[in-house]
Amino acid sequence: MSVTDKWEDRVMRAAHPLAFPALSALKKPVTRVPGLGVVVLDAGLIRSTLLDTNSFSKIGKGAPSDIWTPLLGPSVLLNMEGKDHQQLRRRLAPLFTPSYVNDLVNNSLGEVTRRLTERLVRGETVDVVAEARHYASIAISNLVGLPESATDDEFFRSVTSVTSFVTLTRPRMSSAQLRRAREVLAGISAHADRAYDAGDEKTVPGRMRALGFSRDESRGIVGAFVVAGTETLVAFIPRMVCLLSDSGWLARLAAQPELSEMVIAEALRVVTPSPVMLRCAIADSHIGGQRVKTGDRVILGTYWGNRGLEGFDPQSSKAASLKQLWFGAGPHFCIGAPLAMTQIRLVLGAIAAAEHRAPLTVTHREPSRRVLIPGYQSVRLGKLS
Template identity: 35%
Template sequence: MDTAARHELRVLAAANPALPLLLTIGRFARPIRRIPRLGWVVSDPVTARLILNDATHFTLLGEGGVGHLWAQVLGDWVYDVFDGPGHHALRTQTRELFTEDNAAALVRRVIGPRLAAAGSQLAGGGTVDVADLARVMVGRIVADLLGLRVASDDDAAYREVFSTGEELAALALGTTTSTVLEPATVARAKQIVARMTSNVAQVWRTAPADTLLGRCRELGVEMRHTEGLATLLMVAGTETAASAMARTVALLHDTGAQDRLRAEPQRLPDAVREGLRVSTPAPLIGRSVRADTDVAGRRLRAGDRVMILTWTANTAPGGFSLDRSYLRDNRQLWFGAGRHLCLGAPVARAEIGALLSTLLDTGRPYRIVARRYRRRVLIPSYEMLRVSLAS
């Protein structure tokens, strides 16, 4: 096993010791197989995409789906906005908020100065903890999207924002076999949501039209739906984005591909895509069977659970490589598929690209001087990834 693959497995194992075993054994579940307590397991990208695109027979609102989990926290309106008639309308209304150009502008405005400071620190001979920097970057983005008031414009304030989003997402730990939350967990989650969205209503009424909340108002998105959208972006875009950023930096280092990228900076989009494919920060996607149907010769019954092993499907073609051609079957499976393809995908790509550009612009290779993996977390990631420039 090469260095990059070894560290990636350690990242997975630190998050959940059983995860590497499940994801590795899952290769034998192609295209689909029933496993006791887990339900139907899918590790084939074509089958996964078929299921994710089939809203007639599959839903994320039933047992096993993320919508079922968050409806318990946010309220019954989730059943309409997540997968019901209102879902298409909400995506249509908000699609222009997350174009590639808008995402790039958001990242430049919100985290551009912080990245410039990190680049100067490295150029001056200092060391930067990329994992911590990624969490600060995400905290800044979340604070901007939610209109949060922070105590001061320093890293500590934005670490706190990130930690709150992480705390909310962590409530999903242990839901692999059931997405039914305990009453105490629901109560705690509602407290966190209330704290994080306390300013949304006021900001929604007054925010400039070029911000997320202001644009939602201009587009006619109801305030409560805007609160829900903001909350879900916080949950889905905190740990996953930070994970992908740090792990992509590590992959470029561990494979030696950073030298190639420095010589061919036009390959930056390839590096971002490969980093997302190999890391696949959300390694599992759950669905519930809405109506009886046949998939790959198997009969699935209404109420069955389906677990899609996205990490297994995405990494089957091999490790990180800037030369890997476009994978038609996988495409953007790391962001989901169909009408539930992650709305914030352009923001995630822009964040990773901006971080990599900062490292490339130093003009020298970077080296990892220390690393540590996050333990017992929902999204596998680095706790610490310190880098400095080679002399």
């Protein structure tokens, strides 16, 4: 096992000490696991299941609607299907045009990432996890209209605590957890409402008002972006940095920045920030020869499907062949992917620029334990001595 694979294995086991080895031990592409559901680990079968919206839905027992509808309401993309989903996705599309996304990210993170380059070149050792959290907090402040001073570490921890209530074996929140999650979102919603009323199109609520969304629609969508999108990005960036440092690709990327797109795609394939996707069977069907009954919970193991092509190798065509399966497929392909990719490019570019001037290495790392989204608690990056 390579160094990169060893660390990725540690990260996954720390996050899910029971579920990860259990799913990794499954030998067949599709397996019915008592107490969990039908588990799919083959990339091709995962894609075909995602595309078959007549048989498999995000609405139903054990599906995303079980998690998000009680918290965010019934209309936030994460928990929708059919014509309503298509219409909302079309209405949201202007929020993710290249020009709007680039302006949003560069205005939010351009200066802090330039400072990151200079700090690393000066010899400062930085915690990439803390940096990623800081950048996410800045992005949230711009997204919602919060003052940046309000988005400190405690704020970020409260936001990400919402996802900690969910596990593979506990796919919905208890009444107490739901109350706590609603308390967390109440503050965000209040600021989102104020930003909506102010109508400043530099904020997402203001932009949504200009696009004809109601205040309630704006509040729900912003809540979904903050809760569902923030933690995956914060988990991914430090894991990507570790992959590049361990494999020697950070130095290579610094010398050949034109390789950044293939490097990011391969890192996304290997890491797959959201290791599973959930569906509920809404019709009797089959997946790879396995019978699936109406009402069955279907667990799509995207981490295992993407990793079926072996270890980290940006020069291969592994990532290209998967057609960005880590972002989903078909009508539910992640609408926020352009925003995430723009943020990733900016942060990676800043670190690669520092590497070009002063070679870097990961000096210390600590995986996060028992979290929904696997990642590191700390990753220290500094000058190579």
